[in-house]
Amino acid sequence: MAGHWTRGAAGTVLAVVVAVAAAGCSDSSGPSGGASKAASAAASAASSLASQASEALASASAEAKQKLDGVKNGVKAKDDVTLGAPTPGSDGRAEVRVTAKNTADSAKSFAVQVNFTDKGGNLQDVVVVTVKDVAAGATGEATAASHRKLSGDVHAVVGSALRY
Structure with missing residues (x-):
């Protein structure tokens, strides 16, 4: 039986992306342009976290194989x-x-x-x-x-x- 743990940083980033996207975006000159930039930054952060997790898993797998x-x-x-x-x-x-x-x-x-x-x-x-x-x-x-x-x-x- 597995325990249920709270969502980590990736879940938080996803929530930020959804919230910012819900705020709407059009061009980069108005208030919604800032939302678009924030959404882009949040998406970039999520991508970075996923990449780091993938690299960590690859490293752990290689270490296990070596042991x-x-x-x-x-x-x-x-x-x-x-x-x-x-x-x-x-x-x-x-x-x-x-x-x-x-x-x-x-x-x-x-x-x-x-x-x-x-x-x-x-x-x-x-x-x-x-x-x-x-x-x-x-x-x-x-x-x-x-x-x-x-x-x-x-x-x-x-x-x-x-x-x-």
Whole structure:
């Protein structure tokens, strides 16, 4: 079950764009010309925020891939990992509890890729968390936190998991 969070800066910018557009615009000489300039500035800000979010996601995805690629002698263990429900942390970033069950006959660690998505399944952020030194037959826990604040209905899914 995902928590519902308040809308972020992109929602605020969208509200400004809608409000300014509703004020009307014609030429740049009258009062509505100022509204047109404000609408243009707001649209530019929204575009900039979207671009920054896209760049942050690309960077997070590359970092996650690099961390997983660095695991030596890892075996796929996605079925041995479960996630709790995401909640907003004290800093506003999404947090989710990661539980890994060690089905091996000796202590192992897990590298788990957590994909934070919106309610439509669109990827919002990617993190890799390590669950260290889980005893044979036992479970271990860690907390995965998004790199940035996420808004809306946030969901978390296991992207991949390696036991090593």
